[in-house]
Amino acid sequence: MSEKKQPKKQWFENESFWNNYGPIMFDANRWAEAPAVAQSICKIAGLKKGSSVLDAGCGPGRISVELALLGMNVTGVDLIQSELEAAKETAEAENVSLNLIKADLRNFESENKFDCAVNLYTSFGYCATIEEDVQILQKIYSNLKKDGWFILENLSRETAILYFTEGEWFERAGKTVLTEFHVEGAWEGLRSKWILIDNKTGQRMEHEFVQRLYSGVELKRILTGIGFSTVEVYGDFDFSPYNEKARTMVVVAKK
Template sequence: MKKEKEWFENEDFWLNYGPIMFDEQQWSQAHGIAEKCIEIAGLEEGSHVLDVCCAVGRISVELASLGMNVTGVDITQPFLDAAKESAEDEGVELELINQDMRTFKSKKKFDAALNIYNSFGYCDKIEDDIKILKQVYKNLKKGGTFILECISRESAIKYFTSGEWFERAGMTVLTEFKVTGAWEGLNSRWILIDKNGKKIDHTFVQRLYSAAELRDILIKECKFKSAEVYGGFNRIPYDQNLSTMVIVARK
């Protein structure tokens, strides 16, 4: 029996929603984030970096421009095509691989791996989320660093809004957010309306982990030697002043 695809494996979704999610503000922040990741991981020119769920290559391209050897992995081929085009425009080289991170295995080992900008927690099963983290561990060199940044349960609570509307990429965008379970997930509905009135409506759920839960999964189940939690890429404390959740795990 053929396995039914999960929503994030649908390329049409990303073709419609990608321009909304990866807007100019996200691109403008990429260089600074790449610099911070290099600093956190203690990387040197020529270090090998795995960009997990690299999407359109926003971080990959900046890492390559800073002298890193970058491999980007994503399940969505159109995103990889866009990443290739961006790399060519910037005159840098990327190795881009169309594969599911739950099963991705590389012959080479990486000095660092990154999962940036909220691309974790979408699998139907917790076990599949953990598979991704375990594969990251397996693909790292001994002593390598994994940097994970995404919405946590705490940041979702702090910044929760029931919805908003705005104009972006030639679309009117309406969003609606609801909590699922006991803050176990965030139900997100995105409605896009183009200039001709055509509407695209999609709802998905992101699983919410507390920072402590993810830290313990990385150490106890994935066997990382350590995992430190910060409230931003500048490594501020993970407290009431957090801007996002950044976990730095060492193999």
């Protein structure tokens, strides 16, 4: 009997990528905005001290820790061990407790259901197929309590068009960073190429990936089809309209 062939790892499952690129993506500005985002989440979902929150794709704990500081019972799930370790260190530094779990969101199932789940800072749309993306949303739905809330912040097709740039360069975390962006298909995805050059050693690294782009209407249909009773799309965490002035896309769904 032949051995079952293991599926090829997708780029976001590569721990070395996050070790090199994480400090670039999660810069000081991203950390500085975290307290306000956490407060908005609590307001949107009507959370109180002791409410349970699933941070789906928690990364280094940027939002998880802030939610815990507000008194939430937070479970952070991520596929990358080094990111979970960074979240643990941040939580310890802030003297808060997090329940951190290494798991794939495509098949993560919790016995304890949550009052709220969040997936933030463009952490969605990277799977090889649309079906896998939807699988993540289905699992989040199943992990929520009845009347639980799901808040998704993501780069949408509309915001990708609004703020499209062909590329840029900047200095961050001791590296020179060059980026190139290209549209995939009929705005079905955004191909990103990131080149890092270490300012001390001159070592060069580059990585290319595609993020699938969903419109607000598409996500609303998908989430409604999964079973969410209400789904609204906003242009920011302050309930501002999702229109030509939208800063980002924030989807608020209730089970």
